[in-house]
Amino acid sequence: xxxxxxxxxxxxxxxFVWTGLRxxxxxxxxxxxxxxxxxxPQGLSSMRADFTAFFWVAGGAFLxxxxxxxxxxxxxxxxxxxxAIAGRSISLVLDGTYDxxxxxxxxxxxxxxxxxxxxxxxPEKIKP
Numbered sequence: 001x002x003x004x005x006x007x008x009x010x011x012x013x014x015x016f017v018w019t020g021l022r023x024x025x026x027x028x029x030x031x032x033x034x035x036x037x038x039x040x041p042q043g044l045s046s047m048r049a050d051f052t053a054f055f056w057v058a059g060g061a062f063l064x065x066x067x068x069x070x071x072x073x074x075x076x077x078x079x080x081x082x083x084a085i086a087g088r089s090i091s092l093v094l095d096g097t098y099d100x101x102x103x104x105x106x107x108x109x110x111x112x113x114x115x116x117x118x119x120x121x122x123p124e125k126i127k128p
Contacts, residue, residue, distance in 0.1 A: 016059025
């Protein structure tokens with residue numbers, strides 16, 4: 001069970017770090033996959049900075065938590081993804097749905113659940 005959880009956390013971590021890398025190296029293409037377009041250097045800069053930061057922090061916390069068996073660091077990812085779900089939920093109510101809206105919410109929900117489980121199951125090792 002613990003090994004499967006750590007593998008799932010690591011796989012999500014790799015996915016998020018890869019997504020962040022795509023935003024860093026080619027924000028226009030990565031943003032298009034999210035339905036986002038940039039108008040000029042300021043927009044590209046914002047996408048490159050903000051999305052890379054979001055995905056690298058989330059992915060890095062997953063990877064660190066899985067590798068070091070540190071459940072505390074997983075709370076950062078749970079918070080990021082929980083806020084993302086809240087924002088998407090508000091958008092569903094105010095803006096309506098779009099094709100495939102459930103996919104990112106599903107990934108975020110799974111991320112929150114696994115991060116919270118990991119935060120309880122993978123306690124930080126205390127050295128004597």
